[in-house]
Amino acid sequence: MEKVNNATEKEALIREQVEKIGVFLEQQAKASAITPLAGRLFAFLILSDPPYQNFYDITEFLQASKSSISTALKALEQSGLVDYFTFSGDRKRYFRVNTKKWLEVEQMRLQQATIALGLAQDILEFRKDSKHQDFNEGVEKVVEFYEYITLGMQDLLEKWKSEQKSTK
Amino acid sequence: MEKVNNATEKEALIREQVEKIGVFLEQQAKASAITPLAGRLFAFLILSDPPYQNFYDITEFLQASKSSISTALKALEQSGLVDYFTFSGDRKRYFRVNTKKWLEVEQMRLQQATIALGLAQDILEFRKDSKHQDFNEGVEKVVEFYEYITLGMQDLLEKWKSEQKSTK
DNA sequence: CTTTTGGTTTTGCTATTAACGAACCAAACT
DNA sequence: AGTTTGGTTCGTTAATAGCAAAACCAAAAG
Numbered sequence: 001m002e003k004v005n006n007a008t009e010k011e012a013l014i015r016e017q018v019e020k021i022g023v024f025l026e027q028q029a030k031a032s033a034i035t036p037l038a039g040r041l042f043a044f045l046i047l048s049d050p051p052y053q054n055f056y057d058i059t060e061f062l063q064a065s066k067s068s069i070s071t072a073l074k075a076l077e078q079s080g081l082v083d084y085f086t087f088s089g090d091r092k093r094y095f096r097v098n099t100k101k102w103l104e105v106e107q108m109r110l111q112q113a114t115i116a117l118g119l120a121q122d123i124l125e126f127r128k129d130s131k132h133q134d135f136n137e138g139v140e141k142v143v144e145f146y147e148y149i150t151l152g153m154q155d156l157l158e159k160w161k162s163e164q165k166s167t168k
Numbered sequence: 169m170e171k172v173n174n175a176t177e178k179e180a181l182i183r184e185q186v187e188k189i190g191v192f193l194e195q196q197a198k199a200s201a202i203t204p205l206a207g208r209l210f211a212f213l214i215l216s217d218p219p220y221q222n223f224y225d226i227t228e229f230l231q232a233s234k235s236s237i238s239t240a241l242k243a244l245e246q247s248g249l250v251d252y253f254t255f256s257g258d259r260k261r262y263f264r265v266n267t268k269k270w271l272e273v274e275q276m277r278l279q280q281a282t283i284a285l286g287l288a289q290d291i292l293e294f295r296k297d298s299k300h301q302d303f304n305e306g307v308e309k310v311v312e313f314y315e316y317i318t319l320g321m322q323d324l325l326e327k328w329k330s331e332q333k334s335t336k
Numbered sequence: 337c338t339t340t341t342g343g344t345t346t347t348g349c350t351a352t353t354a355a356c357g358a359a360c361c362a363a364a365c366t
Numbered sequence: 367a368g369t370t371t372g373g374t375t376c377g378t379t380a381a382t383a384g385c386a387a388a389a390c391c392a393a394a395a396g
Binding site: 153 | 185186188191192202204206207210212215216217264271275281284294298300303307309310313317
């Protein structure tokens with residue numbers, strides 16, 4: 001009776017963790033949620049000369065509908081990767097890649113490892129009473145690796161930032 | 169006439185680059201191609217005690233069909249994250265997370281930045297004759313960032329590896 | 337005030353994907 | 367040989383994603 005309660009309790013705990021880790025892996029896969037068209041749009045803007053293009057030029061180059069371009073632009077604008085400006089006396093918007101935000105977005109992505117570290121630590125904690133310590137050692141190596149990487153990465157990012165400030 | 173040829177030639181070049189970068193961003197989004205079920209399967213195996221489970225137990229816990237589990241297992245096996253073994257005198261396979269491969273896969277993922285660096289360098293090279301040097305400077309910052317990070321990362325990885333050897 | 341321009345929003349279609357059920361198969365047991 | 371066990375493979379189906387057509391809208395131009 002006691003045993004059964006413990007077992008179902010344990011299972012509920014596992015289900016909770018499974019959900020959490022499962023969602024993380026699922027998200028990780030989709031990550032930036034960039035569609036094929038948005039990808040090509042970004043590529044077009046980053047390569048084009050001048051590095052800003054209006055709505056019509058974009059539809060022409062990518063041979064896509066207005067609605068699709070509008071949607072793709074909206075997505076890229078929301079992520080900050082793309083913004084626009086206008087010339088006075090010209091109603092058209094000119095869209096361009098915001099290279100500063102691009103940099104920020106990339107920096108953010110590198111922080112992803114921190115989340116993975118947290119999960120790995122949770123896993124190890126979860127397994128601590130298991131008698132399969134050989135397996136746990138494997139998990140521990142992963143935790144150590146993430147620790148090493150996140151710390152090193154944090155360090156790299158800070159150094160780079162301060163380097164930028166001093167040479168500005 | 170000359171001008172027209174140059175223009176169309178340039179456009180073809182852009183199309184080529186757009187395709188390349190577009191595909192990269194698209195891939196990056198999908199990355200590991202892990203399905204929701206595969207994610208939960210991995211999570212279950214990494215949390216379960218003992219850290220190996222047979223086919224039936226997996227279907228029971230995840231409440232999924234045999235075919236779905238079989239497919240998810242195949243995907244995880246192909247990536248190397250999961251493998252199996254048998255006990256002699258027991259026909260069932262016991263599936264488990266291969267923590268060593270997990271580590272390797274994570275290390276590989278960190279190398280992704282190298283590809284991005286290559287692309288960013290190509291972009292800068294592609295833009296070198298543009299008169300919009302202010303924009304190009306923004307791209308250059310991104311290139312420098314990737315350079316800094318890939319080098320630092322390479323360094324981190326090597327240090328970690330040699331550290332592992334010495335403490336083994 | 338009506339028309340045009342430069343987009344956006346809504347709605348619907350199509351292709352892809354995730355998961356399933358059923359049939360199937362090889363190995364082991366009877 | 368026939369049956370059971372432990373899966374795999376092959377269509378199908380349901381959900382989702384990506385794109386487009388059409389209707390819409392605000393601001394500027396006529």
